[in-house]
Amino acid sequence: MKNTNKNLNMKEIPIFFASDDNYLPFLDVTLMSLIEHASKDYLYSIYVLNTGLKEESMQKIKRFENKNFTINFVDMTDYIGDLHKKLKNVYHYSLAAYYRLFIQGKFPQYKKILYLDCDIVVLGDISKLYNVDMKGNMLAGVQDGFVQAVDAFRLYAKEAVGVNPTEYINSGILVMDLEKFREEDIEDKFTYLLSTYNFDTVDPDQAYLNYFCRERKLLLPAGWNRTPAYLDYNGETNIIHYALAKKPWQTDVPLGEFFWHYAEKSAFYDEILKIRKSFTAEDLRKKEQAGVDIVEKALQIVASRMSFYPTLLARVEIK
Numbered sequence: 305m306k307n308t309n310k311n312l313n314m315k316e317i318p319i320f321f322a323s324d325d326n327y328l329p330f331l332d333v334t335l336m337s338l339i340e341h342a343s344k345d346y347l348y349s350i351y352v353l354n355t356g357l358k359e360e361s362m363q364k365i366k367r368f369e370n371k372n373f374t375i376n377f378v379d380m381t382d383y384i385g386d387l388h389k390k391l392k393n394v395y396h397y398s399l400a401a402y403y404r405l406f407i408q409g410k411f412p413q414y415k416k417i418l419y420l421d422c423d424i425v426v427l428g429d430i431s432k433l434y435n436v437d438m439k440g441n442m443l444a445g446v447q448d449g450f451v452q453a454v455d456a457f458r459l460y461a462k463e464a465v466g467v468n469p470t471e472y473i474n475s476g477i478l479v480m481d482l483e484k485f486r487e488e489d490i491e492d493k494f495t496y497l498l499s500t501y502n503f504d505t506v507d508p509d510q511a512y513l514n515y516f517c518r519e520r521k522l523l524l525p526a527g528w529n530r531t532p533a534y535l536d537y538n539g540e541t542n543i544i545h546y547a548l549a550k551k552p553w554q555t556d557v558p559l560g561e562f563f564w565h566y567a568e569k570s571a572f573y574d575e576i577l578k579i580r581k582s583f584t585a586e587d588l589r590k591k592e593q594a595g596v597d598i599v600e601k602a603l604q605i606v607a608s609r610m611s612f613y614p615t616l617l618a619r620v621e622i623k
Contacts, residue, residue: 314347314372317434318417320407322353322400328361329572329579330553331422335368335375336566338426342372346431350375351411353403355384364571383410401509404475405494408485415483420543421476423551425562428542433479433528442484443513444522445473449533450547460506460602466613467514473521475510476545477529490516503611506602515612532558549591549598554583 319338323331331352342348352365354377362377369375380403404419411417418434420426438444451457451472458469465472485491494512497503505511514521527539531547535558544559546552552560553567553576567576605611 314345316347316349317431318349318351318411318414319430319434320351320353320404320417320419321422322403323357323422324354324400325358325361327400327422328357328365329570329576330551332365332570332572333563333566333576334420334422334424334426335365336569337424337562338420338430339368339373341426341429343429343431344372346372348373348430352377353380353400353407355379355381355400361572367571378410380406380410401475404478404480405509405512406491407480408482409491411482415481417480417482419475419478419480421545421547423546424476425544425566426542427544427562428527428540433477433524433542436479436522436524438479438481439522440520441517441522442481442488442490442520443473443517444479444524445475445477446524446526446529448472448474448510449526449531450474453533454599456599456602456606457506459606461514463606464505464602464611464613465511465515465518466616467518471518471521471523472514473510473517473523474529474531474545474547475507475513476547477543478513479522479524484520488516501615503615504601504605504608505611506598506605511612530559535559549594550588553579554591555588 321331321334335350350368350373352375356379357377366375383406384403407414407417407419416434416438418430436444447470448457451461451469461467461469461472493516497512503511525539526534526537527541528543529545530537530541530543531545544562546557546560546563548557550557552563567573570576609615
């Protein structure tokens, strides 16, 4: 599944997304922004991990292919198998969020990859993110702004996941050293924990990644994953991440104008407009309530003492 482009003088950059049909319109917006700012000195192999997508929608996305970009849709159904039944829907997160934990095994040809969420707009050259010096770390990402901003999430990170809150990484934009993931058997450890404990979390894949890589993470400048929690960020903004439950295609959100700049040019624009127009006051109320519920859930998980850190602290099977 490697890039088949014949220009072998150009270095390949593999970039992974995970999506279901509901998120393909927003992936379209993301890709438009990414391609506009990407250096032409590289070959970009785009992989969209999924468990079945509409052919018509995939063909729309494929229109982006050119001499620098290939787009591959990879159905993960068979690879994940029965484990899919154990993956938990958590608040506004899609089950597709877990797929990044299976990249190391599904794609043995790659040593290093980028993983990006679909609810982002790219304003910088993505090759600069890929070429960051990992300094021997397994994972590179940006400090999670919401963990820093909310006391309950800070407590959750420290007491439930066993990670210093100031070093808790948001998993929406990641540089992953797959060789080191394989050395540490991260995929096997994840499937073991999922099958054995299936812990409650408020941030499903993110909690696992922060736990496994807790001593081997590189913190990147906030501009590579600027969320509404970083509204006062003064550095260069390379990626805007609409990481809250409320999204710009639903209601007004901070920095939403960057999303609409590209959405207006999207092949899915009419569909995105329909989504926006159909979003009701009751939908907004539910989103706001979810924001309250997730804070309460974080505190419940901490109080239960049945999460990652308390459960595994005295055990030797996963360290």
